Structures are given as C-alpha cells and as structure tokens.
Amino acid sequence: MTEQRRGSLYFYAAVFFSLGVLAYSAWLIISSAASYSEGQKENFYYSLVLGLMGVALSVSSLTSIRRRIQIIKAQSIRTLTVEFCEKCSFKRVREFKVGDYVQKNVGKCPQCVGDLLISMIYSETPKD
Amino acid sequence: MLGLTDGEGGSVGTLVSTLMYFSFILFILFGQKIQLWTMIWNMSGALKKLEFMKNEAKILTVKTIKEIGKPKDDPAPRLNTLLEHFLITPVDMDPAGIVWKLDHLMDVRDTKFKDDVRKLAPEADEAQVNNLENLVEGSLALNTIYRIVRHFYLLGRKTQSFYLILQLQMILPLVMQEAEALASATKAFAQGQPIGDGIGPLVASKLMRDKEKRKVEKDIVVSELTLDGRQVIALKAEGPGGNVGKPGDAIRQLIQEREGKVAMVVMVDAAVKFEGEKTGEVSEGTGAAIGGVGTERYKIEEEASKHKIPVHALIVKQSIQEAIMPMKREIAEAADNVISKIKTLIQERTREAETVIVAGIGNTIGIGQ
Numbered sequence: 001m002t003e004q005r006r007g008s009l010y011f012y013a014a015v016f017f018s019l020g021v022l023a024y025s026a027w028l029i030i031s032s033a034a035s036y037s038e039g040q041k042e043n044f045y046y047s048l049v050l051g052l053m054g055v056a057l058s059v060s061s062l063t064s065i066r067r068r069i070q071i072i073k074a075q076s077i078r079t080l081t082v083e084f085c086e087k088c089s090f091k092r093v094r095e096f097k098v099g100d101y102v103q104k105n106v107g108k109c110p111q112c113v114g115d116l117l118i119s120m121i122y123s124e125t126p127k128d
Numbered sequence: 129m130l131g132l133t134d135g136e137g138g139s140v141g142t143l144v145s146t147l148m149y150f151s152f153i154l155f156i157l158f159g160q161k162i163q164l165w166t167m168i169w170n171m172s173g174a175l176k177k178l179e180f181m182k183n184e185a186k187i188l189t190v191k192t193i194k195e196i197g198k199p200k201d202d203p204a205p206r207l208n209t210l211l212e213h214f215l216i217t218p219v220d221m222d223p224a225g226i227v228w229k230l231d232h233l234m235d236v237r238d239t240k241f242k243d244d245v246r247k248l249a250p251e252a253d254e255a256q257v258n259n260l261e262n263l264v265e266g267s268l269a270l271n272t273i274y275r276i277v278r279h280f281y282l283l284g285r286k287t288q289s290f291y292l293i294l295q296l297q298m299i300l301p302l303v304m305q306e307a308e309a310l311a312s313a314t315k316a317f318a319q320g321q322p323i324g325d326g327i328g329p330l331v332a333s334k335l336m337r338d339k340e341k342r343k344v345e346k347d348i349v350v351s352e353l354t355l356d357g358r359q360v361i362a363l364k365a366e367g368p369g370g371n372v373g374k375p376g377d378a379i380r381q382l383i384q385e386r387e388g389k390v391a392m393v394v395m396v397d398a399a400v401k402f403e404g405e406k407t408g409e410v411s412e413g414t415g416a417a418i419g420g421v422g423t424e425r426y427k428i429e430e431e432a433s434k435h436k437i438p439v440h441a442l443i444v445k446q447s448i449q450e451a452i453m454p455m456k457r458e459i460a461e462a463a464d465n466v467i468s469k470i471k472t473l474i475q476e477r478t479r480e481a482e483t484v485i486v487a488g489i490g491n492t493i494g495i496g497q
Binding site: 098 | 319320322330333368456457459461494495496
C-alpha cells in the first residue's frame with residue numbers, strides 16, 4: 001500500500017514537473033519573439049533554442065508517461081464469472097473467486113430451482 | 129548574456145557551428161560506441177524489469193505454496209532447486225526413434241516435477257497440485273528468461289561487442305512481451321483461472337456437459353454423445369487443475385478400441401494469430417492441431433494415417449501472450465462458434481451412425497468437465 005502511494009507520488013511529481021517545464025519553455029519561446037522585435041538577437045537565439053528543447057523534452061516525457069498509464073491499465077485486468085441456468089436461461093455475472101471453475105455447480109437457480117452452473121470465466125480490461 | 133559575445137549574434141553562430149562540427153566528428157569517431165552505450169542502458173532497464181517480474185513470480189509461488197500446501201518447512205530452498213531444473217533433449221544425430229525417447233524424457237520430467245510439487249505442498253489436492261505445478265513452471269520460465277538475458281547483457285558489456293548487444297536489443301521487445309504475459313499467467317495459475325490456451329478444453333467441456341465420463345490415457349477424460357445421428361467421442365485433459373494430459377495417447381487408444389472404425393478426428397486448439405487479426409476468430413484447417421514438443425502430434429498422425437482417418441483442425445486465434453494470460457472474453461465467447469462449426473463439419477463430412485472424435489486440446493486450468 002505504501003509502495004503504491006509512493007508510486008503515485010512519483011507519478012504526480014513527474015507530471016507536474018513536465019507541465020512546469022512545458023509552461024516555462026512556452027514562455028521562453030514567447031519572450032524570444034519579444035527579444036527579436038527589440039533587436040536583441042542574442043537573447044532571441046538563446047530563448048528560442050532553450051524553449052524548443054524544453055518543449056521537445058517535456059512533450060516526450062508526457063508521452064512516455066501516457067504510454068505507461070496505458071500499459072498499467074492493460075495490465076489491471078478483472079476476471080468475471082458467469083453463472084448460468086440451462087433450464088430457464090437465468091444468468092448472473094460476478095467477480096471471480098478462488099475455487100471457481102467452468103462447469104462447477106454453484107447451487108440452485110433463484111428463478112426455477114434448477115442447477116446453476118458456471119458457464120464461463122473470462123477477463124476484461126477496464127475501458128478508457 | 130552568454131558571456132561569449134563581442135558581435136551581434138555572430139559569436140553565437142560560431143559557437144553553434146563549432147558545436148555542430150564537434151558533434152559531427154564525435155559521431156564519426158564514437159558513433160557506434162554511443163549507440164552501444166544507449167543500447168546497454170536500455171537493456172539494463174529491461175533487465176531490472178525482468179528481475180522484478182521473476183522475483184514477484186517467486187514470491188507469489190512461495191505464498192501460494194504456503195497457503196495451499198501448508199508445508200512444515202520453508203519451501204523456498206527446494207523451490208530454488210526446482211527453478212533451475214533443466215531437460216537434456218535426446219541426441220538427434222541418428223533421429224530414428226527420437227520421438228519415443230523424447231516422450232519418455234517428458235514423462236520422467238513431468239512425474240518428477242509433480243512429485244516435487246507434491247512434497248512442497250503436502251496438503252494440496254490433485255487439482256491444486258496441478259495448478260501449483262503450472263505456477264512453478266511459469267516462475268521457472270521467467271527465471272530462465274531473466275538468466276539468458278542477463279547472460280548476454282553481461283557478456284556484451286564485458287566484450288563491448290556491438291553485434292552481441294544488437295542481437296539481444298532486436299529481440300528484446302518480444303522477450304519482454306512474453307515475460308509480461310508469463311507474469312500475468314502466474315497470477316492466473318495461482319488462482320486457478322482459465323487461460324487463453326484453454327479454449328479447446330472449454331469446447332470439449334460444453335459438449336461433455338451432463339454426459340457420463342471415463343478416464344483414459346494419462347489425465348484425459350472422455351464422454352460419448354450423439355450429434356445429428358453421429359456418435360461423438362469428446363475428450364479433454366482432466367480439470368479443473370492445470371493440465372494438458374496426453375491427448376495423443378488417448379486418441380490412439382480410442383482408435384484402437386474401435387479397430388480403426390473412426391470416420392473423422394476434429395481437433396480444437398488455440399493458435400497464434402498474425403498481427404492485425406482479431407482475437408477469437410475461428411479458422412478451419414486440416415491436420416493435427418496440437419502444440420508442444422511434437423510427440424503427441426506424431427502419435428495422432430501415425431494412428432490416423434495408419435487407418436486413413438481424416439484429421440480436421442479448428443483453431444481459435446489469439447496472440448502468444450493471450451494464450452497464457454487469463455482467458456479473454458472474445459476467446460471464451462468463441463466456444464459456441466466452434467461448436468457450430470464442429471456440427472457443420474460432422475454433417476458435411478460424415479454419415480449417420482459413424483464415429484467422430486472431438487479433441488479439446490490445451491491447458492484445462494479452471495475448466496472442469
């Protein structure tokens with residue numbers, strides 16, 4: 001749990017840092033335009049190069065963070081168990097529990113008192 | 129501002145051009161070395177990730193063994209020995225009879241593995257022993273991948289060989305994909321969840337529902353049913369523990385019991401899809417659809433060709449990763465589609481009262497009968 005909290009702290013820190021760098025770089029590019037109009041060529045070059053580099057680095061960092069989030073999302077799969085009654089087609093979907101297996105008799109059907117069997121166990125990735 | 133200027137931006141231009149010349153020369157002289165360092169750096173990250181996955185799998189294995197098997201001693205030392213287990217394949221200079229030698233070796237390995245797992249988890253029942261065996265196999269595979277990647281990484285770093293590192297770098301994305309799938313599979317094995325490879329047993333279990341079952345060759349269960357006037361013999365590995373059984377031996381036994389009077393064998397298995405293909409798509413083909421080292425396929429092909437029995441294959445497409453990960457919904461839902469294709473195949477290719485064998489091939493973890 002503490003490791004998870006530490007992980008999310010790093011994640012937020014990385015996002016805020018990248019956004020900060022992006023904002024500062026954007027401001028540098030804007031100020032380079034002002035330097036150009038004032039004739040300060042040295043400042044113009046300096047701000048422009050630094051600003052462009054900052055934008056490139058922060059965009060790359062944000063993209064890789066986004067990719068990581070997608071990978072983590074894909075890994076956090078949930079497994080569902082489908083209980084089905086062949087007699088009356090009653091169907092119930094619930095979270096998988098250890099001990100569940102396909103064809104396991106899980107008791108009586110609440111509708112027709114027929115046999116309720118596990119017909120399917122499958123995993124799903126959470127939707128975006 | 130930079131403290132280097134004396135003209136109107138002229139010195140900045142000089143500085144930039146000097147830097148460009150310098151970096152040009154640097155890349156000409158040390159380009160390959162820089163690339164090598166970058167690759168080694170990337171690989172060290174991948175190796176750390178692999179080490180994490182291997183350790184996590186081992187921790188999960190020990191935890192599950194303790195929970196299920198309730199051993200009196202610490203299972204870690206014996207588990208460490210199991211994780212280093214290897215198989216020496218038979219010599220193939222004279223390949224005659226190699227199938228039976230390999231089959232024997234696989235049997236010995238399987239028995240030893242199962243016995244060792246049973247000793248590790250004395251209170252586990254048969255299905256749990258099978259699940260634990262799968263779990264240990266998953267950890268062993270992750271451990272082996274880690275050791276091989278580490279070997280080439282260290283060798284490349286020691287020799288500073290660009291081509292050695294390059295080879296590993298080229299296959300690393302695929303290796304990482306497989307390792308991630310194995311890490312996911314270990315969680316499924318620990319909880320006894322069905323995996324993508326279980327689609328064959330899932331189809332067979334649907335056919336076998338409410339029918340009388342009997343055990344035949346090693347860990348295989350068989351049921352007889354009637355489908356459109358044909359006698360269908362459905363078979364699968366005995367579940368719900370993680371098990372693949374020996375379907376080759378079972379099919380051979382069933383054909384011999386009927387003195388070769390079998391009209392058709394239909395094999396249902398998971399198969400690797402190409403990128404761009406949809407998971408859960410069903411394809412029809414000819415031949416024995418069964419993976420592994422090839423011994424089971426050999427037995428089926430031998431017996432079928434001896435009695436001139438046509439062998440048809442129905443495969444459910446999935447990626448290598450999906451085959452060992454918890455079964456996806458698209459794969460589970462393909463089971464009914466497969467059954468309707470079996471019915472069509474039987475109607476079109478056989479006559480009434482004839483016998484058809486339907487074999488559900490794959491790991492039956494989380495699937496009963």
